[in-house]
Amino acid sequence: MTDDRLTARAREIVAAARELLEESGPADLTMRTLADRLGIKAPSLYKHFPDKHAVEVELTAQMLEEAAAAMEAAESRHPGSLEALAEAYRAYALAHPHLYCLATERPLPRTRLPDGLEARAALPLLRACGGDQDLARATWAFAHGMVVLEIHGRFPDDADLDAAWKRGVRALHP
Amino acid sequence: MTDDRLTARAREIVAAARELLEESGPADLTMRTLADRLGIKAPSLYKHFPDKHAVEVELTAQMLEEAAAAMEAAESRHPGSLEALAEAYRAYALAHPHLYCLATERPLPRTRLPDGLEARAALPLLRACGGDQDLARATWAFAHGMVVLEIHGRFPDDADLDAAWKRGVRALHP
DNA sequence: CGGTCGTGGCTAACGGCGTTAGCCGAAATG
DNA sequence: CATTTCGGCTAACGCCGTTAGCCACGACCG
Structure with missing residues (x-):
């Protein structure tokens, strides 16, 4: 299939x-x-x-699907570990920075995406947050922010990003 | 001047x-x-x-300067309050979404920006984090992530973003 | 077996983009 | 008064996404 x-x-x-x-x-x-x-x-x-945007939508769908798979894999290796999810998220995004940004820096074309894909991508994090949607969204925002700021060279060159990730994960998931 | x-x-x-x-x-x-x-x-x-990018750099500098001013104002109204800083950051970004994204979704043109502007913009948050740089960076990533995900319509339409902000701020600054 | 039609190429071209070259009038400067 | 600098202008280039219209080929049906 x-x-x-x-x-x-x-x-x-x-x-x-x-x-x-x-x-x-x-x-x-x-x-x-x-x-x-x-x-x-x-x-x-x-x-x-029909147009270039339709090609980009397919790339977005690929990125979402692969990121979801990466999160699911991390979850199954370390059930309940937000640290493992964060690591997987960061690793996937930094391995495909252009794809990640293309898929992320514009409105989500929800109607043109496979059914349930958006929800599937969000599920592992929601589970790791014990079903707390607000915490899951805050954590997602943290992870996304770290990734895009790193990709765009927004942090000072000498910033210790490993430490910032650890600090954020620790604060959000004590 | x-x-x-x-x-x-x-x-x-x-x-x-x-x-x-x-x-x-x-x-x-x-x-x-x-x-x-x-x-x-x-x-x-x-x-x-010299080119269009140079105009965009000036817009970036304006945004950075105004955001720094907004953070400084929030700090002086509520010294030490991360909640007030977060609110000011969110309000400024959502009041100028296109400007915020233009200034944010590309590498920082550091050499063409006024001296010290980047540091000035970061200072109030760093102070509110008691000088903990890692925590300040994690908090910045959280706030930036919330803002860009909201601007780009990435959250579900019915998501309670106020609650997610509160939850994130509470976790990062107990 | 022959005609029809959909598939997937092609060329030519349009309007819009950032940008460059080169011209020129007016104002400031000596 | 002469000269230079400043800040406009037109024309044009090479990209971009996209459209119109043409054509070869293979599948499929009478």
Whole structure:
């Protein structure tokens, strides 16, 4: 069951888009460079996607799905450990910084995402917070903030981010 | 002393850019619309700034300066209160969402910012954290995460964000 | 077996973007 | 009065996303 929401060709296009994004960043993900990588011309892409944004939505869905899987894996290795979840979240985001930002720095295209994906991604953290939604949201905000501030070079160069992560996790989950 | 880093005309341009950004968002902040608003043609802007990014850097500096002022005001009204700082941070960011994102969602152009501005913006929070840098950074990440997730509509529509803020502040500053 | 039609390429082109080159009038400066 | 500097201008370049319209091929049906 290989994502029947998309044709095989559409999946190839998304895969190429992802390579381009992760290798070279969002500025180099253009319809022309994407087509080049596939050996076709830019207008042909519109036979498979209505516009560029639709391709980005698929990348967003991939990121959400993989992040959810990473969190679930961390949870099953260390049940109930918020520290393990935080580590997994940080590791995934920093391993795919461009993808993480693309998926994160714009409104969530909820109606175009697979059903239940958003909820699935949020579940492990909610469980680790004992069902406390407010705490889960605060913790998510902390983790997201740490990741994007780090990706964008917002912390001082000599900042000890491991220590800040530990301090935040400790405060949020005593 | 009205910012001698810029000529009077350059300041007018930045002011127009800010209006445009706050009214219509980043997509409508183009060199052509900016020139239009000033009654000139786009190429004339390059007599005052080397490129568009330089204008954005000035907007970033404005945002940093105003956010620092807002935090300092909150601190002087409620010395030592992390809750008051958090409230001020949130209120400022949500009052200027486009400006906040523009200034925040890219690397900090440190060398082109006024000396000491970055440190000044960080100081009130650091003081409220009793000098604990790790806690201050974790708290900043929490606040930034809450703000950008809210701006980008990432939380469920029915999420109680006031409660999540309170819960986070309480956990980080018991 | 032959016609029809959908699929997935193509070229040409449009309008908008940031930006550059080069011109020019007016104001300030010697 | 001469000269330089300042701040406008037009024209144009090479990108961008996107559209229109054409065509080759393979599948499918009578």
